[in-house]
Amino acid sequence: MKAVVYKGPREVGVEDVPDARVERSTDVLVRVTTTNICGSDLHMYEGRTDFETGRWFGHENMGEVIEVGDGVDKVQVGDRVVLPFNVACGHCKNCERGLTNYCLTAQPDPHMAGAAYGFADMGPWAGGQAELLRVPWGDFNCLRLGEDADERAADYVMLADIFPTGYHATEMAGVSPGDQTVIYGAGPVGLMAALSATIRGASKVMVVDRHPDRLRLAESIGAIAIDDSQVDPVEAVLEQTLGLGADNGCECVGYQAHDPSGDEQPNATMNKLVQSVRFTGRIGCVGVFVPQDPGASDELARNGQIAFDQGLFWFKGQHLGSGQAPVKKYNRQLRDLIAAGKAEPSFIVSHQLSLDEAPEAYQHFDARDEGWTKVVLKPAG
Ligand code: NAD
Numbered sequence: 001m002k003a004v005v006y007k008g009p010r011e012v013g014v015e016d017v018p019d020a021r022v023e024r025s026t027d028v029l030v031r032v033t034t035t036n037i038c039g040s041d042l043h044m045y046e047g048r049t050d051f052e053t054g055r056w057f058g059h060e061n062m063g064e065v066i067e068v069g070d071g072v073d074k075v076q077v078g079d080r081v082v083l084p085f086n087v088a089c090g091h092c093k094n095c096e097r098g099l100t101n102y103c104l105t106a107q108p109d110p111h112m113a114g115a116a117y118g119f120a121d122m123g124p125w126a127g128g129q130a131e132l133l134r135v136p137w138g139d140f141n142c143l144r145l146g147e148d149a150d151e152r153a154a155d156y157v158m159l160a161d162i163f164p165t166g167y168h169a170t171e172m173a174g175v176s177p178g179d180q181t182v183i184y185g186a187g188p189v190g191l192m193a194a195l196s197a198t199i200r201g202a203s204k205v206m207v208v209d210r211h212p213d214r215l216r217l218a219e220s221i222g223a224i225a226i227d228d229s230q231v232d233p234v235e236a237v238l239e240q241t242l243g244l245g246a247d248n249g250c251e252c253v254g255y256q257a258h259d260p261s262g263d264e265q266p267n268a269t270m271n272k273l274v275q276s277v278r279f280t281g282r283i284g285c286v287g288v289f290v291p292q293d294p295g296a297s298d299e300l301a302r303n304g305q306i307a308f309d310q311g312l313f314w315f316k317g318q319h320l321g322s323g324q325a326p327v328k329k330y331n332r333q334l335r336d337l338i339a340a341g342k343a344e345p346s347f348i349v350s351h352q353l354s355l356d357e358a359p360e361a362y363q364h365f366d367a368r369d370e371g372w373t374k375v376v377l378k379p380a381g
């Protein structure tokens with residue numbers, strides 16, 4: 001089968017790899033119809049991780065079930081499914097509490113928790129930017145879709161990761177009806193957080209970024225765009241909130257944050273959130289920060305330490321949630337919002353391409369080129 005294979009920093013190739021197959025009785029085999037490139041793939045693509053060359057990417061997957069193991073009884077051949085990016089067993093101490101993002105079984109390293117398809121340090125699972133995908137613990141890890149699965153694939157595929165991830169940011173931030181919410185980052189994840197804040201009834205959603213195309217998308221769903229290349233984002237949020245600060249905020253950038261002023265530590269979005277959010281407000285951080293970032297220009301960041309004024313955070317009595325999203329916790333409800341026509345996460349999709357076009361798409365998305373907001377790949381043509 002064909003797959004998008006990692007060849008080394010900023011290099012991917014579409015190559016023949018061994019076919020994915022049913023290996024255990026609880027496996028499901030999926031013919032991938034739709035799979036996305038994610039901002040999280042870029043951590044590996046840019047060579048910031050120990051992702052091995054020869055492995056293939058893809059953790060935002062959907063497709064058609066073509067084979068099931070003997071021990072699978074809920075999922076059937078022919079089902080259209082979307083696969084939460086967290087690979088989870090469903091039975092460990094964490095899964096039983098709903099923390100599928102920290103499954104203890106799918107992650108072989110006993111000092112770690114949490115697994116994903118096609119990802120560095122997240123277990124051995126192969127990715128879905130390929131023609132076929134092996135889904136372990138298939139009864140648990142498939143979410144079935146309705147008859148409109150093909151027609152609305154660009155909406156439903158967002159259930160694999162970024163829609164529930166954006167929603168998780170707003171859940172950790174406690175976004176409630178009437179709230180004023182600030183979101184740092186208008187990438188796919190930030191835009192999903194903005195959509196989620198709107199769904200949860202926020203009265204004002206402010207989105208900070210500097211890319212005009214991404215800010216326009218934020219405005220298209222009724223958010224206020226704050227361009228941090230033009231204004232100080234903290235001052236802009238305070239102006240929008242009568243000087244009090246936003247009720248809550250979401251970090252949707254991660255350790256690749258740009259530094260518009262040039263005089264601060266590069267990854268200072270958490271610090272800006274502490275300044276932008278009111279006393280006692282909550283912050284949800286889904287942007288990825290890693291214990292070590294060898295590619296960082298700043299020495300502290302290389303050691304995984306980011307600028308974060310804990311004194312001000314404490315003084316303001318704020319709350320913080322962080323980490324990978326437990327996709328399964330939200331995606332049934334979010335699927336039903338899509339099915340009912342009440343959420344259309346596909347508004348962020350800029351390109352729908354074949355698998356063969358992935359190398360070029362990676363280059364454009366990695367460069368944050370104007371107009372390349374979210375790339376959907378169609379391995380089945
Ligand atoms: P992306 O890189 O396309 O988007 C990030 C956006 O942040 C870009 O538009 C960039 O211009 C903007 N940005 C950079 N510096 C900024 C700053 N100082 N202030 C405001 N905006 C700034 O990536 P994405 O796909 O949207 O993902 C965002 C983050 O979420 C990544 O770190 C990704 O790994 C992470 N992520 C986490 C989870 C999870 O489960 N927690 C899941 C998916 C993605």
Ligand code: ZN
Nearest residue numbers: 038040060161
């Ligand atoms: Zn993703």
